[in-house]
Amino acid sequence: xxxxxxxxxxxxxxxxxxxxxxxxxxxxxxxxxxxxxxxxxxxxxxxxxxxxxxxxxxxxxxxxxxxxxxxxxxxxxxxxxxxxxxxxxxxxxxxxxxxxxxxxxxxxxxxxxxxxxxxxxxxxxxxxxxxxxxxxxxxxxxxxxxxxxxxxxxxxxxxxxxxxxxxxxxxxxxxxxxxxxxxxxxxxxxxxxxxxxxxxxxxxxxxxxxxxxxxxxxxxxxxxxxxxxxxxxxxxxxxxx
Amino acid sequence: xxxxxxxxxxxxxxxxxxxxxxxxxxxxxxxxxxxxxxxxxxxxxxxxxxxxxxxxxxxxxxxxxxxxxxxxxxxxxxxxxxxxxxxxxxxxxxxxxxxxxxxxxxxxxxxxxxxxxxxxxxxxxxxxxxxxxxxxxxxxxxxxxxxxxxxxxxxxxxxxxxxxxxxxxxxxxxxxxxxxxxxxxxxxxxxxxxxxxxxxxxxxxxxxxxxxxxxxxxxxxxxxxxxxxxxxxxxxxxxxx
Numbered sequence: 340x341x342x343x344x345x346x347x348x349x350x351x352x353x354x355x356x357x358x359x360x361x362x363x364x365x366x367x368x369x370x371x372x373x374x375x376x377x378x379x380x381x382x383x384x385x386x387x388x389x390x391x392x393x394x395x396x397x398x399x400x401x402x403x404x405x406x407x408x409x410x411x412x413x414x415x416x417x418x419x420x421x422x423x424x425x426x427x428x429x430x431x432x433x434x435x436x437x438x439x440x441x442x443x444x445x446x447x448x449x450x451x452x453x454x455x456x457x458x459x460x461x462x463x464x465x466x467x468x469x470x471x472x473x474x475x476x477x478x479x480x481x482x483x484x485x486x487x488x489x490x491x492x493x494x495x496x497x498x499x500x501x502x503x504x505x506x507x508x509x510x511x512x513x514x515x516x517x518x519x520x521x522x523x524x525x526x527x528x529x530x531x532x533x534x535x536x537x538x539x540x541x542x543x544x545x546x547x548x549x550x551x552x553x554x555x556x557x558x559x560x561x562x563x564x565x566x567x568x569x570x571x572x573x574x575x576x577x578x579x580x
Numbered sequence: 581x582x583x584x585x586x587x588x589x590x591x592x593x594x595x596x597x598x599x600x601x602x603x604x605x606x607x608x609x610x611x612x613x614x615x616x617x618x619x620x621x622x623x624x625x626x627x628x629x630x631x632x633x634x635x636x637x638x639x640x641x642x643x644x645x646x647x648x649x650x651x652x653x654x655x656x657x658x659x660x661x662x663x664x665x666x667x668x669x670x671x672x673x674x675x676x677x678x679x680x681x682x683x684x685x686x687x688x689x690x691x692x693x694x695x696x697x698x699x700x701x702x703x704x705x706x707x708x709x710x711x712x713x714x715x716x717x718x719x720x721x722x723x724x725x726x727x728x729x730x731x732x733x734x735x736x737x738x739x740x741x742x743x744x745x746x747x748x749x750x751x752x753x754x755x756x757x758x759x760x761x762x763x764x765x766x767x768x769x770x771x772x773x774x775x776x777x778x779x780x781x782x783x784x785x786x787x788x789x790x791x792x793x794x795x796x797x798x799x800x801x802x803x804x805x806x807x808x809x810x811x812x813x814x815x816x817x818x819x820x821x
Contacts, residue, residue, distance in 0.1 A: 411756065465723070475756050478731035482706070490719035491731045495754070513736070515652065515716050 342566040342577045343522050346540050348514050349460055350469035350492060352501075352525035353477065354447075355549040357468070357486065361386050363447035371440045375432060380425055383551060388424060392417040397471060397500045407498050409473035415441045444472070445479035449486060450546065456571020457487055459580040467492040469510050469523060471500050502533030511539070524574065528561040535562075542566040542574060582820045583807040584763050587781050589755050590701055591710035591733060593742075593766035594718065595688075596790040598709070598727065602627050604688035612681045616673060621666055624792060629665060633658040638712060638741045648739050650714035656682045685713070686720035690727060691787065697812020698728055700821040708733040710751050710764060712741050743774030752780070765815065769802040776805075783807040783815060 354360045364386035372380045396413040399405040418441055419429040429437060460466055468477050470493040477491045492510050499505035511518045518538030525531050526546035535541050543560040545568070550556065560567040568574045595601045605627035613621045637654040640646040659682055660670040670678060701707055709718050711734040718732045733751050740746035752759045759779030766772050767787035776782050784801040786809070791797065801808040809815045 465719070467719075474731055474733075474737060474754050478706070478708075482730050489723050490715055492715075496715060496737050513715050 341579045343540050343542065345520055346464070346522045346565075347516055347520045348465040348467070349522050349524055349542075350467050350510060352523065352527060352530050353468045353470035353472055353480075353493075355546055356524065356526040356544060357453050358447035358449050358480065358484075359549070360390065360444070360447050361549065361551060364389060364443050367440060367443035367446065371436065374436070375427065377425065377427060385421065385425065387550075389414075389417060389421045392420060393471075401500050401503055409475075409495055410471055411441065411444075411473050411476055414444055442479070445476050446483060447480055449484050450570075452570035452572045454485060454487070456573075456575050459575035460571065460578065461487055461489065463578070463580045465489050465514065469493050469501070469506070471506075501530060504533070504537040507534050507537035507539050522565060524571075527557050531564055532562065535564075540565045542568065544571065544574065545569050583818045584781050584783065586761060587705070587763045587806075588757055588761045589706040589708070590763050590765055590783075591708050591751060593764065593768060593771050594709045594711035594713055594721075594734075596787055597765065597767040597785060598694050599688035599690050599721065599725075600790070601631065601685070601688050602790065602792060605630060605684050608681060608684035608687065612677065615677070616668065618666065618668060626662065626666065628791075630655075630658060630662045633661060634712075642741050642744055650716075650736055651712055652682065652685075652714050652717055655685055683720070686717050687724060688721055690725050691811075693811035693813045695726060695728070697814075697816050700816035701812065701819065702728050702730065704819065704821045706730050706755065710734050710742070710747070712747075742771060745774070745778040748775050748778035748780050763806060765812075768798050772805055773803065776803075781806045783809065785812065785815065786810050 351357050361383060365382035368385045369382040372378060372382060396417055400407055418437065422429045457466060467488050467490045470477055472493060473495045474491050477493060480486065481488050492513060494500050494506055496513060497506050497509040499509065508518055511521045514521060519540060522540035522542055523531060523534035524542045524544060526544050526549060531541045531543060541564040543564040547554055547558060566574060566577055568577060592598050602624060606623040609626045610623040613619060613623060637658055641648055659678065663670045698707060708729050708731045711718055713734060714736045715732050718734060721727065722729050733754060735741050735747060737754060738747050738750040740750065749759055752762045755762060760781060763781035763783055764772060764775035765783045765785060767785050767790060772782045772784060782805040784805040788795055788799060807815060807818050809818060
Protein backbone atom coordinates (compact mmCIF):
# COMPACT_ATOMS: atom_id res chain seq x y z
CA UNK A 340 0.00 0.00 0.00
CA UNK A 341 1.21 3.50 -0.80
CA UNK A 342 1.84 5.94 2.03
CA UNK A 343 -0.92 8.51 2.71
CA UNK A 344 -3.96 6.38 1.74
CA UNK A 345 -7.08 8.37 0.80
CA UNK A 346 -5.14 11.58 0.27
CA UNK A 347 -6.13 13.57 -2.84
CA UNK A 348 -4.28 16.86 -2.37
CA UNK A 349 -0.78 17.63 -1.14
CA UNK A 350 -0.18 21.06 0.35
CA UNK A 351 3.30 22.28 1.12
CA UNK A 352 4.88 24.48 3.68
CA UNK A 353 7.02 26.76 1.54
CA UNK A 354 9.73 28.73 3.40
CA UNK A 355 12.33 26.10 4.23
CA UNK A 356 10.38 23.16 2.80
CA UNK A 357 10.16 24.14 -0.88
CA UNK A 358 12.60 27.04 -1.05
CA UNK A 359 15.84 28.06 0.64
CA UNK A 360 14.78 31.34 2.28
CA UNK A 361 18.06 31.90 4.11
CA UNK A 362 20.26 31.65 1.05
CA UNK A 363 17.93 33.78 -1.08
CA UNK A 364 17.52 36.56 1.47
CA UNK A 365 21.26 36.63 2.16
CA UNK A 366 22.00 36.91 -1.58
CA UNK A 367 19.85 40.01 -2.05
CA UNK A 368 20.72 41.51 1.35
CA UNK A 369 24.40 41.31 0.38
CA UNK A 370 23.69 43.42 -2.72
CA UNK A 371 21.56 45.89 -0.77
CA UNK A 372 24.01 46.28 2.11
CA UNK A 373 26.96 46.80 -0.22
CA UNK A 374 25.02 49.43 -2.18
CA UNK A 375 24.39 51.33 1.03
CA UNK A 376 27.94 51.18 2.37
CA UNK A 377 27.41 48.34 4.83
CA UNK A 378 29.35 45.47 3.26
CA UNK A 379 30.56 44.77 6.80
CA UNK A 380 27.19 43.26 7.82
CA UNK A 381 26.99 39.46 7.53
CA UNK A 382 24.13 38.84 5.05
CA UNK A 383 23.21 35.46 6.57
CA UNK A 384 22.98 37.03 9.99
CA UNK A 385 20.81 39.75 8.46
CA UNK A 386 18.54 37.06 6.95
CA UNK A 387 18.29 35.30 10.32
CA UNK A 388 17.47 38.56 12.10
CA UNK A 389 14.73 39.39 9.60
CA UNK A 390 13.26 35.88 9.85
CA UNK A 391 13.36 36.05 13.64
CA UNK A 392 10.73 38.79 13.57
CA UNK A 393 8.36 36.64 11.49
CA UNK A 394 6.55 34.73 14.27
CA UNK A 395 6.02 37.72 16.62
CA UNK A 396 4.54 39.77 13.76
CA UNK A 397 2.09 37.00 12.85
CA UNK A 398 1.27 36.50 16.51
CA UNK A 399 -0.27 39.99 16.53
CA UNK A 400 -2.73 38.74 13.91
CA UNK A 401 -3.27 35.27 15.39
CA UNK A 402 -4.05 36.77 18.79
CA UNK A 403 -6.70 39.03 17.27
CA UNK A 404 -4.86 42.19 18.32
CA UNK A 405 -4.53 43.09 14.65
CA UNK A 406 -6.85 42.31 11.70
CA UNK A 407 -5.55 39.91 9.05
CA UNK A 408 -2.58 41.57 7.34
CA UNK A 409 -0.73 39.94 4.44
CA UNK A 410 2.87 38.84 4.89
CA UNK A 411 4.36 41.35 2.41
CA UNK A 412 3.23 44.10 4.80
CA UNK A 413 4.60 42.34 7.89
CA UNK A 414 7.92 41.68 6.13
CA UNK A 415 8.16 45.36 5.14
CA UNK A 416 7.53 46.54 8.71
CA UNK A 417 10.05 44.03 10.03
CA UNK A 418 12.62 45.16 7.48
CA UNK A 419 12.55 48.66 8.95
CA UNK A 420 13.17 47.22 12.41
CA UNK A 421 16.04 45.01 11.27
CA UNK A 422 17.68 47.88 9.42
CA UNK A 423 17.51 50.06 12.54
CA UNK A 424 18.98 47.21 14.59
CA UNK A 425 21.94 47.32 12.18
CA UNK A 426 22.28 51.09 12.50
CA UNK A 427 20.65 51.93 9.16
CA UNK A 428 17.82 54.47 8.99
CA UNK A 429 15.13 53.18 6.59
CA UNK A 430 13.66 56.68 6.25
CA UNK A 431 16.94 57.81 4.70
CA UNK A 432 17.02 54.99 2.13
CA UNK A 433 15.29 55.03 -1.29
CA UNK A 434 11.79 53.51 -1.12
CA UNK A 435 12.40 51.60 -4.35
CA UNK A 436 15.45 49.90 -2.87
CA UNK A 437 13.55 48.93 0.26
CA UNK A 438 10.69 47.52 -1.83
CA UNK A 439 13.20 45.62 -3.96
CA UNK A 440 14.75 44.04 -0.87
CA UNK A 441 11.33 43.27 0.60
CA UNK A 442 10.49 41.43 -2.62
CA UNK A 443 13.54 39.19 -2.06
CA UNK A 444 10.96 36.89 -0.42
CA UNK A 445 9.37 36.57 -3.89
CA UNK A 446 12.70 35.55 -5.43
CA UNK A 447 13.70 32.52 -3.36
CA UNK A 448 15.12 29.47 -5.10
CA UNK A 449 13.67 25.97 -4.65
CA UNK A 450 15.82 23.19 -3.22
CA UNK A 451 17.21 21.14 -6.13
CA UNK A 452 14.79 18.21 -5.69
CA UNK A 453 11.66 20.36 -5.26
CA UNK A 454 10.55 20.99 -8.84
CA UNK A 455 11.42 17.52 -10.21
CA UNK A 456 9.48 16.02 -7.30
CA UNK A 457 6.50 18.37 -7.65
CA UNK A 458 6.18 17.64 -11.36
CA UNK A 459 5.83 13.93 -10.57
CA UNK A 460 3.44 14.50 -7.64
CA UNK A 461 1.26 16.87 -9.70
CA UNK A 462 0.43 14.09 -12.16
CA UNK A 463 -1.47 12.26 -9.44
CA UNK A 464 -2.36 14.83 -6.78
CA UNK A 465 -3.69 18.36 -6.60
CA UNK A 466 -0.71 20.39 -5.33
CA UNK A 467 -0.47 23.84 -3.78
CA UNK A 468 1.43 25.79 -1.14
CA UNK A 469 -0.01 26.01 2.38
CA UNK A 470 2.25 28.83 3.42
CA UNK A 471 1.96 31.92 5.54
CA UNK A 472 3.18 33.81 2.46
CA UNK A 473 0.57 35.90 0.67
CA UNK A 474 -0.82 35.04 -2.77
CA UNK A 475 1.35 37.51 -4.70
CA UNK A 476 4.54 36.45 -2.93
CA UNK A 477 3.89 32.76 -3.64
CA UNK A 478 2.72 33.39 -7.22
CA UNK A 479 5.73 35.56 -8.10
CA UNK A 480 8.02 32.95 -6.56
CA UNK A 481 6.34 30.22 -8.63
CA UNK A 482 6.43 32.28 -11.85
CA UNK A 483 10.13 33.07 -11.47
CA UNK A 484 11.26 29.58 -10.47
CA UNK A 485 8.74 27.50 -12.46
CA UNK A 486 7.05 25.90 -9.45
CA UNK A 487 4.05 24.06 -10.95
CA UNK A 488 1.33 24.72 -8.34
CA UNK A 489 -2.27 23.95 -9.30
CA UNK A 490 -3.48 26.87 -7.16
CA UNK A 491 -1.97 29.31 -4.69
CA UNK A 492 -3.42 28.44 -1.28
CA UNK A 493 -2.31 29.42 2.22
CA UNK A 494 -2.85 32.10 4.83
CA UNK A 495 -4.32 34.75 2.54
CA UNK A 496 -7.20 32.74 1.03
CA UNK A 497 -7.72 31.02 4.41
CA UNK A 498 -7.51 34.35 6.29
CA UNK A 499 -5.55 32.69 9.09
CA UNK A 500 -1.88 32.15 9.88
CA UNK A 501 -0.46 28.72 10.68
CA UNK A 502 -0.42 27.09 13.15
CA UNK A 503 -3.99 28.23 13.78
CA UNK A 504 -6.31 25.30 12.98
CA UNK A 505 -8.35 27.43 10.54
CA UNK A 506 -5.31 27.76 8.26
CA UNK A 507 -5.47 24.00 7.71
CA UNK A 508 -9.21 23.32 7.86
CA UNK A 509 -10.20 26.22 5.60
CA UNK A 510 -7.63 25.09 3.04
CA UNK A 511 -9.30 21.65 2.95
CA UNK A 512 -12.67 23.40 2.60
CA UNK A 513 -11.42 25.48 -0.36
CA UNK A 514 -10.32 22.18 -1.93
CA UNK A 515 -13.75 20.63 -1.39
CA UNK A 516 -12.11 17.86 0.65
CA UNK A 517 -12.33 16.44 4.14
CA UNK A 518 -9.23 17.36 6.21
CA UNK A 519 -8.04 13.72 6.09
CA UNK A 520 -7.98 13.83 2.29
CA UNK A 521 -5.33 16.57 2.41
CA UNK A 522 -1.71 16.02 3.48
CA UNK A 523 0.63 18.73 4.67
CA UNK A 524 4.22 18.27 3.52
CA UNK A 525 6.63 20.20 5.74
CA UNK A 526 10.16 20.29 7.09
CA UNK A 527 8.91 21.47 10.50
CA UNK A 528 7.61 19.12 13.18
CA UNK A 529 5.54 21.88 14.80
CA UNK A 530 3.67 22.66 11.59
CA UNK A 531 2.94 18.96 11.08
CA UNK A 532 1.69 18.57 14.65
CA UNK A 533 -0.79 21.44 14.16
CA UNK A 534 -1.91 20.00 10.82
CA UNK A 535 -2.47 16.57 12.39
CA UNK A 536 -4.45 18.15 15.23
CA UNK A 537 -6.64 19.78 12.58
CA UNK A 538 -7.26 16.38 10.97
CA UNK A 539 -4.82 16.50 8.03
CA UNK A 540 -2.49 13.73 6.91
CA UNK A 541 1.23 14.54 7.26
CA UNK A 542 4.59 14.04 5.54
CA UNK A 543 7.95 15.18 6.91
CA UNK A 544 10.75 16.18 4.55
CA UNK A 545 14.19 16.62 6.07
CA UNK A 546 15.80 19.96 5.20
CA UNK A 547 19.04 19.81 7.21
CA UNK A 548 20.47 23.08 5.83
CA UNK A 549 17.47 25.41 6.15
CA UNK A 550 19.21 27.25 8.98
CA UNK A 551 22.70 26.85 7.56
CA UNK A 552 25.54 24.67 8.84
CA UNK A 553 25.09 23.40 12.37
CA UNK A 554 21.27 23.42 12.26
CA UNK A 555 19.87 22.04 15.50
CA UNK A 556 16.08 22.09 14.99
CA UNK A 557 13.98 19.78 12.81
CA UNK A 558 16.95 17.51 12.14
CA UNK A 559 14.66 14.46 12.23
CA UNK A 560 11.01 13.38 12.23
CA UNK A 561 9.90 13.74 15.85
CA UNK A 562 6.69 11.73 15.47
CA UNK A 563 5.27 8.92 13.34
CA UNK A 564 4.18 11.19 10.50
CA UNK A 565 2.32 9.57 7.56
CA UNK A 566 5.61 9.64 5.65
CA UNK A 567 9.16 10.76 6.39
CA UNK A 568 11.50 11.39 3.47
CA UNK A 569 14.69 13.17 2.51
CA UNK A 570 13.42 14.84 -0.66
CA UNK A 571 10.32 15.49 -2.78
CA UNK A 572 11.60 12.88 -5.21
CA UNK A 573 11.67 10.29 -2.45
CA UNK A 574 8.11 11.36 -1.56
CA UNK A 575 7.07 10.78 -5.19
CA UNK A 576 8.67 7.32 -5.01
CA UNK A 577 6.84 6.51 -1.78
CA UNK A 578 3.51 7.62 -3.27
CA UNK A 579 4.01 5.64 -6.46
CA UNK A 580 4.16 8.72 -8.69
CA UNK B 581 2.65 52.79 -28.15
CA UNK B 582 1.20 49.48 -27.07
CA UNK B 583 -2.40 49.31 -25.93
CA UNK B 584 -2.97 49.29 -22.13
CA UNK B 585 0.00 51.47 -21.07
CA UNK B 586 1.11 51.02 -17.45
CA UNK B 587 -0.71 47.70 -17.08
CA UNK B 588 1.26 44.97 -15.27
CA UNK B 589 -1.36 42.27 -14.72
CA UNK B 590 -4.11 40.91 -16.96
CA UNK B 591 -7.10 39.31 -15.25
CA UNK B 592 -9.67 37.40 -17.23
CA UNK B 593 -13.35 36.80 -16.99
CA UNK B 594 -13.57 33.05 -17.43
CA UNK B 595 -17.04 31.65 -18.28
CA UNK B 596 -17.57 32.70 -21.89
CA UNK B 597 -14.30 34.63 -22.22
CA UNK B 598 -11.73 31.85 -21.66
CA UNK B 599 -13.92 28.74 -21.83
CA UNK B 600 -17.04 27.62 -23.67
CA UNK B 601 -19.39 26.95 -20.75
CA UNK B 602 -22.44 26.23 -22.90
CA UNK B 603 -20.80 23.52 -24.99
CA UNK B 604 -19.13 21.91 -21.98
CA UNK B 605 -22.23 21.81 -19.81
CA UNK B 606 -24.35 20.49 -22.70
CA UNK B 607 -21.80 17.71 -23.34
CA UNK B 608 -21.96 16.37 -19.78
CA UNK B 609 -25.70 17.08 -19.35
CA UNK B 610 -26.35 14.94 -22.43
CA UNK B 611 -24.56 12.00 -20.79
CA UNK B 612 -26.34 12.55 -17.48
CA UNK B 613 -29.80 12.91 -19.00
CA UNK B 614 -29.40 9.81 -21.18
CA UNK B 615 -28.25 7.80 -18.16
CA UNK B 616 -31.39 8.79 -16.29
CA UNK B 617 -33.85 8.09 -19.12
CA UNK B 618 -34.30 11.67 -20.28
CA UNK B 619 -32.54 11.72 -23.64
CA UNK B 620 -35.51 13.77 -24.84
CA UNK B 621 -34.27 16.91 -23.01
CA UNK B 622 -32.22 19.30 -25.19
CA UNK B 623 -28.83 19.50 -23.43
CA UNK B 624 -28.09 23.03 -24.67
CA UNK B 625 -31.46 24.19 -23.34
CA UNK B 626 -30.56 22.48 -20.06
CA UNK B 627 -27.23 24.35 -19.98
CA UNK B 628 -29.00 27.67 -20.66
CA UNK B 629 -31.55 26.99 -17.91
CA UNK B 630 -28.81 26.18 -15.39
CA UNK B 631 -26.83 29.28 -16.32
CA UNK B 632 -29.97 31.44 -16.08
CA UNK B 633 -30.08 30.79 -12.35
CA UNK B 634 -26.47 32.01 -11.90
CA UNK B 635 -27.08 35.75 -11.45
CA UNK B 636 -30.08 35.47 -9.09
CA UNK B 637 -28.14 33.07 -6.83
CA UNK B 638 -25.15 35.44 -6.64
CA UNK B 639 -27.50 38.37 -6.06
CA UNK B 640 -28.47 36.80 -2.71
CA UNK B 641 -24.82 37.15 -1.70
CA UNK B 642 -24.19 40.56 -3.29
CA UNK B 643 -27.25 41.99 -1.55
CA UNK B 644 -25.99 40.79 1.83
CA UNK B 645 -29.02 38.53 2.37
CA UNK B 646 -26.64 35.57 2.42
CA UNK B 647 -22.99 35.34 3.59
CA UNK B 648 -20.34 34.71 0.95
CA UNK B 649 -20.95 31.24 -0.50
CA UNK B 650 -18.69 29.71 -3.12
CA UNK B 651 -19.99 29.06 -6.61
CA UNK B 652 -19.79 25.24 -6.43
CA UNK B 653 -22.45 25.41 -3.71
CA UNK B 654 -24.67 27.81 -5.67
CA UNK B 655 -24.33 25.65 -8.81
CA UNK B 656 -25.32 22.56 -6.84
CA UNK B 657 -28.42 24.23 -5.40
CA UNK B 658 -29.37 25.53 -8.85
CA UNK B 659 -28.91 22.07 -10.35
CA UNK B 660 -31.64 20.73 -8.07
CA UNK B 661 -33.98 23.49 -9.23
CA UNK B 662 -33.23 22.93 -12.92
CA UNK B 663 -33.74 19.17 -12.59
CA UNK B 664 -37.13 19.75 -10.93
CA UNK B 665 -38.07 22.17 -13.72
CA UNK B 666 -37.41 19.30 -16.11
CA UNK B 667 -39.53 16.85 -14.10
CA UNK B 668 -36.58 15.04 -12.49
CA UNK B 669 -36.46 14.54 -8.71
CA UNK B 670 -32.86 15.15 -7.51
CA UNK B 671 -33.60 13.32 -4.24
CA UNK B 672 -34.22 10.17 -6.25
CA UNK B 673 -30.91 10.41 -8.18
CA UNK B 674 -27.52 9.09 -6.98
CA UNK B 675 -25.55 11.77 -5.12
CA UNK B 676 -22.37 10.78 -6.97
CA UNK B 677 -24.03 11.41 -10.34
CA UNK B 678 -25.26 14.82 -9.21
CA UNK B 679 -21.81 15.76 -7.95
CA UNK B 680 -20.29 14.57 -11.21
CA UNK B 681 -22.65 16.78 -13.22
CA UNK B 682 -22.06 19.72 -10.88
CA UNK B 683 -18.34 19.36 -11.53
CA UNK B 684 -19.01 19.78 -15.27
CA UNK B 685 -18.22 23.44 -14.52
CA UNK B 686 -14.68 22.27 -13.66
CA UNK B 687 -14.35 20.48 -17.02
CA UNK B 688 -15.02 23.27 -19.52
CA UNK B 689 -12.83 23.56 -22.61
CA UNK B 690 -11.01 26.79 -23.55
CA UNK B 691 -11.76 28.50 -26.86
CA UNK B 692 -9.08 27.45 -29.39
CA UNK B 693 -7.13 30.73 -29.21
CA UNK B 694 -7.17 30.99 -25.41
CA UNK B 695 -4.16 28.92 -24.37
CA UNK B 696 -1.85 29.96 -27.25
CA UNK B 697 -2.68 33.58 -26.45
CA UNK B 698 -2.25 33.18 -22.68
CA UNK B 699 1.15 31.55 -23.10
CA UNK B 700 2.33 34.62 -25.02
CA UNK B 701 0.74 37.11 -22.59
CA UNK B 702 2.20 35.29 -19.56
CA UNK B 703 5.75 35.99 -20.73
CA UNK B 704 5.17 39.70 -20.18
CA UNK B 705 2.28 40.03 -17.74
CA UNK B 706 1.06 38.44 -14.54
CA UNK B 707 -2.07 36.53 -15.59
CA UNK B 708 -4.97 35.12 -13.61
CA UNK B 709 -8.71 34.58 -13.76
CA UNK B 710 -11.00 37.23 -12.27
CA UNK B 711 -14.03 35.01 -12.28
CA UNK B 712 -17.00 34.39 -10.05
CA UNK B 713 -15.94 30.74 -10.06
CA UNK B 714 -14.40 29.46 -6.83
CA UNK B 715 -10.71 28.58 -6.45
CA UNK B 716 -11.18 24.80 -6.80
CA UNK B 717 -13.41 25.13 -9.85
CA UNK B 718 -10.89 27.39 -11.63
CA UNK B 719 -7.88 25.34 -10.54
CA UNK B 720 -9.39 22.02 -11.64
CA UNK B 721 -10.35 23.64 -14.96
CA UNK B 722 -6.79 24.92 -15.40
CA UNK B 723 -5.22 21.59 -14.43
CA UNK B 724 -7.39 19.61 -16.86
CA UNK B 725 -7.05 21.99 -19.80
CA UNK B 726 -3.52 23.28 -19.19
CA UNK B 727 -4.47 26.93 -18.65
CA UNK B 728 -1.21 28.58 -17.47
CA UNK B 729 -2.48 30.96 -14.76
CA UNK B 730 0.09 32.51 -12.43
CA UNK B 731 -2.44 32.45 -9.58
CA UNK B 732 -6.12 31.67 -9.14
CA UNK B 733 -7.84 34.96 -8.31
CA UNK B 734 -11.50 35.95 -8.39
CA UNK B 735 -14.56 36.02 -6.19
CA UNK B 736 -13.35 33.58 -3.54
CA UNK B 737 -10.07 35.28 -2.56
CA UNK B 738 -11.76 38.69 -3.00
CA UNK B 739 -14.84 37.55 -1.01
CA UNK B 740 -17.12 39.47 -3.42
CA UNK B 741 -18.98 38.63 -6.61
CA UNK B 742 -18.62 40.71 -9.77
CA UNK B 743 -19.88 43.25 -10.65
CA UNK B 744 -19.46 44.51 -7.09
CA UNK B 745 -16.54 47.00 -7.06
CA UNK B 746 -14.74 45.04 -4.30
CA UNK B 747 -14.31 42.06 -6.64
CA UNK B 748 -12.10 44.27 -8.85
CA UNK B 749 -10.39 46.49 -6.28
CA UNK B 750 -9.52 43.67 -3.86
CA UNK B 751 -8.03 41.70 -6.74
CA UNK B 752 -5.70 44.64 -7.51
CA UNK B 753 -4.86 44.81 -3.80
CA UNK B 754 -3.95 41.10 -3.71
CA UNK B 755 -1.66 41.79 -6.68
CA UNK B 756 0.01 44.69 -4.85
CA UNK B 757 -1.00 47.00 -7.72
CA UNK B 758 -3.05 50.15 -8.20
CA UNK B 759 -6.36 49.39 -9.97
CA UNK B 760 -5.12 51.14 -13.13
CA UNK B 761 -2.16 48.74 -13.34
CA UNK B 762 -4.59 45.83 -13.78
CA UNK B 763 -6.66 45.20 -16.91
CA UNK B 764 -9.80 43.08 -17.06
CA UNK B 765 -10.14 41.06 -20.25
CA UNK B 766 -13.75 40.05 -20.84
CA UNK B 767 -16.30 39.21 -23.52
CA UNK B 768 -19.02 41.07 -21.60
CA UNK B 769 -19.54 44.82 -21.83
CA UNK B 770 -21.25 44.94 -18.42
CA UNK B 771 -18.30 43.32 -16.66
CA UNK B 772 -15.91 45.77 -18.35
CA UNK B 773 -18.06 48.76 -17.38
CA UNK B 774 -17.97 47.71 -13.72
CA UNK B 775 -14.20 47.14 -13.91
CA UNK B 776 -13.67 50.58 -15.43
CA UNK B 777 -15.83 52.18 -12.73
CA UNK B 778 -13.57 50.49 -10.16
CA UNK B 779 -10.49 51.99 -11.84
CA UNK B 780 -9.22 49.05 -13.88
CA UNK B 781 -8.03 49.13 -17.48
CA UNK B 782 -10.18 47.12 -19.92
CA UNK B 783 -9.96 44.88 -22.99
CA UNK B 784 -12.94 43.44 -24.88
CA UNK B 785 -12.67 40.08 -26.63
CA UNK B 786 -15.48 39.17 -29.00
CA UNK B 787 -16.96 35.72 -28.28
CA UNK B 788 -19.80 35.56 -30.81
CA UNK B 789 -20.80 31.96 -30.06
CA UNK B 790 -20.87 31.96 -26.25
CA UNK B 791 -24.66 31.70 -26.34
CA UNK B 792 -24.77 29.50 -29.43
CA UNK B 793 -25.95 30.42 -32.91
CA UNK B 794 -28.01 33.59 -33.12
CA UNK B 795 -26.35 35.25 -30.09
CA UNK B 796 -27.74 38.76 -29.63
CA UNK B 797 -25.80 40.14 -26.63
CA UNK B 798 -22.17 41.27 -26.50
CA UNK B 799 -21.82 41.00 -30.28
CA UNK B 800 -19.59 44.09 -30.30
CA UNK B 801 -17.60 46.43 -28.06
CA UNK B 802 -20.18 48.89 -26.77
CA UNK B 803 -17.66 51.43 -25.45
CA UNK B 804 -14.13 52.63 -26.17
CA UNK B 805 -12.45 49.92 -24.09
CA UNK B 806 -8.64 50.05 -23.78
CA UNK B 807 -8.47 47.37 -26.46
CA UNK B 808 -11.04 45.46 -28.55
CA UNK B 809 -9.96 42.24 -30.19
CA UNK B 810 -11.30 39.02 -31.69
CA UNK B 811 -9.03 36.59 -29.87
CA UNK B 812 -6.37 36.28 -27.15
CA UNK B 813 -3.78 35.94 -29.89
CA UNK B 814 -4.83 39.28 -31.35
CA UNK B 815 -4.56 40.73 -27.84
CA UNK B 816 -1.00 39.37 -27.59
CA UNK B 817 -0.23 41.03 -30.95
CA UNK B 818 -1.68 44.34 -29.77
CA UNK B 819 0.36 44.22 -26.56
CA UNK B 820 3.59 43.37 -28.35
CA UNK B 821 3.90 39.93 -26.74
